[in-house]
Amino acid sequence: MRPPGEIANVLVVNAGSSSLKLRLLDPSGGLLWADDRAADDRLDGVFAQVAEFGGVRAVGHRFVHGGPTLLRPTVIDAGVEAELRARTSLAPLHMPAALAGVAVVRAAAPELAQVACFDTAFHASLPAAASTYAIPARWRERYGIRRYGFHGLSHAYASRRAAELLGPPGAGGSDGLDGLDGLDGLDGLDGSDGSDGSGGSGGSDRPWVVTCHLGSGGSLAAVAAGVCRDTTMGFTPLEGLVMGTRSGSVDPGALLWLVRQAGLSVDEVGDGLEHESGLLGLAGSADMRQVLAMAGAGSPSARLALEVYQHRLRGLVAAMVAALGGLDALVFTGGIGEASAEIRAGAAAGLGFLGVRVDATRNTGHRGGDAEIGVPDAPVRVFVVAAREDIEIARGVRVALAR
Numbered sequence: 001m002r003p004p005g006e007i008a009n010v011l012v013v014n015a016g017s018s019s020l021k022l023r024l025l026d027p028s029g030g031l032l033w034a035d036d037r038a039a040d041d042r043l044d045g046v047f048a049q050v051a052e053f054g055g056v057r058a059v060g061h062r063f064v065h066g067g068p069t070l071l072r073p074t075v076i077d078a079g080v081e082a083e084l085r086a087r088t089s090l091a092p093l094h095m096p097a098a099l100a101g102v103a104v105v106r107a108a109a110p111e112l113a114q115v116a117c118f119d120t121a122f123h124a125s126l127p128a129a130a131s132t133y134a135i136p137a138r139w140r141e142r143y144g145i146r147r148y149g150f151h152g153l154s155h156a157y158a159s160r161r162a163a164e165l166l167g168p169p170g171a172g173g174s175d176g177l178d179g180l181d182g183l184d185g186l187d188g189l190d191g192s193d194g195s196d197g198s199g200g201s202g203g204s205d206r207p208w209v210v211t212c213h214l215g216s217g218g219s220l221a222a223v224a225a226g227v228c229r230d231t232t233m234g235f236t237p238l239e240g241l242v243m244g245t246r247s248g249s250v251d252p253g254a255l256l257w258l259v260r261q262a263g264l265s266v267d268e269v270g271d272g273l274e275h276e277s278g279l280l281g282l283a284g285s286a287d288m289r290q291v292l293a294m295a296g297a298g299s300p301s302a303r304l305a306l307e308v309y310q311h312r313l314r315g316l317v318a319a320m321v322a323a324l325g326g327l328d329a330l331v332f333t334g335g336i337g338e339a340s341a342e343i344r345a346g347a348a349a350g351l352g353f354l355g356v357r358v359d360a361t362r363n364t365g366h367r368g369g370d371a372e373i374g375v376p377d378a379p380v381r382v383f384v385v386a387a388r389e390d391i392e393i394a395r396g397v398r399v400a401l402a403r
């Protein structure tokens with residue numbers, strides 16, 4: 001067995017619904033090169049671009065759905081690729097792009113090991129109460145309909161980073177935030193009573209962290225001592241929050257009505273829910289920057305879109321806290337979570353009853369990277385963490401290749 005660190009530079013391919021993010025990481029996880037492309041771009045030219053860094057030794061791909069069997073990072077051979085292809089229908093917005101990436105790498109550099117890392121894996125720990133739908137047993141048994149959860153690579157990274165930032169039980173300080181401004185006053189903040197979730201990270205299943213991954217897709221995770229206990233996406237990445245073009249949760253009865261009474265085809269309903277809903281359906285743009293700008297200019301539909309987005313976000317954060325029994329840290333990550341002080345403030349504004357209080361100066365002053373944005377003496381710490389699915393994937397590659 002090779003020591004994990006021996007596998008040199010890892011190319012990470014993260015095919016999201018609205019973007020293709022490419023990263024080259026060195027053996028210690030250092031970022032050597034990054035390129036963000038449009039979702040329908042291909043990997044062409046990537047190996048020439050990274051050649052100057054001594055090339056690539058392995059490639060890690062984000063796959064959003066591993067189904068019930070593919071959980072740990074897995075070397076992609078013909079059998080695994082066929083299994084992944086068979087899962088395409090579970091995440092049609094995502095799986096084809098990831099599979100296309102595997103084919104491009106194989107054609108360009110057949111000697112490279114390719115590893116699949118799964119969004120669903122982090123949620124494999126969901127208790128049955130959180131993973132089970134109250135539907136007929138035969139659907140659950142025959143078709144495997146259950147809640148899987150997604151964005152697990154991001155939730156895993158962000159929750160681990162939050163635990164680092166919280167510090168050991170009892171430390172209320174600014175551990176891990178060296179170099180950031182305005183945090184000195186936090187050192188020595190009281191942090192752990194180990195029992196009531198009112199500010200520390202002590203206790204056997206703590207820290208209790210809720211991670212908000214707010215990108216084109218969006219989901220939340222309730223994480224206790226690094227273990228995921230609940231999440232907002234379900235069987236597919238359509239459940240839960242309002243997203244860029246996806247509806248999030250909708251009364252299934254409304255969908256049945258559209259098919260039975262309004263005469264829409266199943267494909268029309270599917271396209272509507274996946275591609276024409278969310279911010280796009282409410283405000284006419286799937287891009288949160290534009291929705292915020294339009295709302296700022298007085299557009300009633302954009303304002304409504306923000307209200308619906310925030311209402312659902314606040315409600316589901318509270319649901320995640322209920323699944324944990326308390327909250328030590330709330331974490332914002334993903335394109336919107338990292339960049340929009342307005343969305344962070346709006347979400348927190350309704351969560352004061354849980355002890356969440358965002359500091360206006362810190363929040364609006366955030367200019368990227370990891371930072372604490374909570375009010376210093378609030379019971380719950382609030383962080384922005386830069387999404388680093390690439391670090392999680394490169395880790396997975398090393399683990400898979402060392403097996």
Ligand SMILES: Nc1ncnc2c1ncn2[C@@H]1O[C@H](COP(=O)(O)OP(=O)(O)O)[C@@H](O)[C@H]1O
Nearest residue numbers: 016018019215216217287288289335336339340
């Ligand atoms: N400055 C910003 N303010 C608000 N939203 C932003 C900002 N920058 C990016 N976003 C939003 O982030 C979202 C994309 O998030 P990202 O995580 O990059 O996407 P993906 O899910 O494809 O990985 C888009 O809705 C975009 O409008």
Ligand SMILES: CC(=O)OP(=O)(O)O
Nearest residue numbers: 016017150216217237
């Ligand atoms: C699972 C999912 O929704 O991913 P993304 O946010 O990258 O579209």
Ligand SMILES: [Mg+2]
Nearest residue numbers: 016017215216
């Ligand atoms: Mg993403």
